[in-house]
Amino acid sequence: MLPTQGYAVMTAKTALQPFSFERREVGPHDLLITITHCGICHSDIHQARDEWGGSTFPMVPGHEIVGTVVQAGSAVETFKVGERVGVGCFVDSCRTCGPCREGSEQYCEAGMLLTYNGLDKDGQPTYGGYSTQIVVDEHYVLRIPPALSPAGTAPLLCAGITTYSPLRHWGVGKYHKLAVVGLGGLGHMAVKVAKALGTEVTVLSTSEQKREDAERLGASDFAITSQPEMFTRLQRRFDFILDTVSAPHNYNNYVNLLKTDGTLILVGVPDKPTLLEPFPLILHRRRIAGSVIGGIRETQGMLDFCATHSIESDVEVIPIQQVNEAYERVLKGDVRFRFVIDLGSLK
Numbered sequence: 001m002l003p004t005q006g007y008a009v010m011t012a013k014t015a016l017q018p019f020s021f022e023r024r025e026v027g028p029h030d031l032l033i034t035i036t037h038c039g040i041c042h043s044d045i046h047q048a049r050d051e052w053g054g055s056t057f058p059m060v061p062g063h064e065i066v067g068t069v070v071q072a073g074s075a076v077e078t079f080k081v082g083e084r085v086g087v088g089c090f091v092d093s094c095r096t097c098g099p100c101r102e103g104s105e106q107y108c109e110a111g112m113l114l115t116y117n118g119l120d121k122d123g124q125p126t127y128g129g130y131s132t133q134i135v136v137d138e139h140y141v142l143r144i145p146p147a148l149s150p151a152g153t154a155p156l157l158c159a160g161i162t163t164y165s166p167l168r169h170w171g172v173g174k175y176h177k178l179a180v181v182g183l184g185g186l187g188h189m190a191v192k193v194a195k196a197l198g199t200e201v202t203v204l205s206t207s208e209q210k211r212e213d214a215e216r217l218g219a220s221d222f223a224i225t226s227q228p229e230m231f232t233r234l235q236r237r238f239d240f241i242l243d244t245v246s247a248p249h250n251y252n253n254y255v256n257l258l259k260t261d262g263t264l265i266l267v268g269v270p271d272k273p274t275l276l277e278p279f280p281l282i283l284h285r286r287r288i289a290g291s292v293i294g295g296i297r298e299t300q301g302m303l304d305f306c307a308t309h310s311i312e313s314d315v316e317v318i319p320i321q322q323v324n325e326a327y328e329r330v331l332k333g334d335v336r337f338r339f340v341i342d343l344g345s346l347k
């Protein structure tokens, strides 16, 4: 077993603290990766605080992982020692069901194996990227294009693919008007990716302070969601709305902003349900849909797309000793737009 240092929450009510644990030995198809950077996703906070239920402890969060291959198993074919690689939200799946065979492992019928807060085939819990190293099967590892910086790329492994995948799935492009609700980690990536696809983007935010950020990122319009007149001004404006909001809010207001046949795509996961009104959907044949991260092949495609379009996440790099403070700042919306932990601080 491989002794590893990390930061863990021991219960849903306690702060992250230093934690020692063991990774499995490197198997024939495994890569041992020294982690250099790991993004802080709002899902880390939801799960560390057991806001969705079913969390297991101790928990080492982190699923926006960038690092370097330091050892490759005897049967590894696709990666070499020294290569810069990424690991996202899952590290295995059944590999035989329809979605797995199609490359949509995130929809595996047996359930994807989460990078942390999951239970591996050997019955051991999985531990995530707030740690010095990780052992992952090569089939679930991504190649980081050399043009991208490691810190700015880490958030692409979750925030990037979670927004890229639905935009591509629904064919959002230059003839569409898109609204992005919530300008956080996911939201700012959605604006960047949609702009690269040629889409006209409006940002809907709770925070006036983000108006300039939205413009800088390329949004052509911006509105504050606490102002009721906004919901009149933007009625039937959008082909698609991508909702990245992490807290409960009224979806019905946003449905009314869709054109006929428009689609509200949910990616944000509030911890409480919302009542749906049928008429706004029925009268304009609108849809509400959801989407979770993306498959391995698609995630590689997203990374290559980002390299081609010079897209990285806007990040604030912190040492791991500041992770608890960073969680509080994420909850206050006080980060532009993603914290990334420099794991060099843990050595």
Ligand code: NAP
Pocket: 040, 041, 042, 043, 044, 046, 158, 159, 162, 181, 182, 183, 184, 185, 186, 187, 204, 205, 206, 207, 210, 244, 245, 246, 247, 248, 249, 266, 267, 268, 269, 270, 291, 292, 293, 330, 331, 333, 337
């Ligand atoms: P984040 O950086 O905290 O951004 C969330 C944004 O939501 C905030 O910046 C804020 O934007 C808005 N917001 C927060 N509280 C709000 C409230 N009470 N009412 C209205 N708006 C509010 O979080 P993130 O990392 O982007 O994650 C966003 C959500 O997506 C989380 O629930 C996360 O678990 C989920 N997620 C889902 C997937 C998936 O595969 N579907 C993947 C990753 C994350 P403004 O300041 O602009 O209002």
Ligand code: ZN
Pocket: 041, 042, 043, 044, 063, 089, 158, 159
């Ligand atoms: Zn995430």
Ligand code: ZN
Pocket: 093, 094, 095, 096, 097, 098, 099, 100, 101, 105, 107, 108, 109, 110, 111
């Ligand atoms: Zn499967």
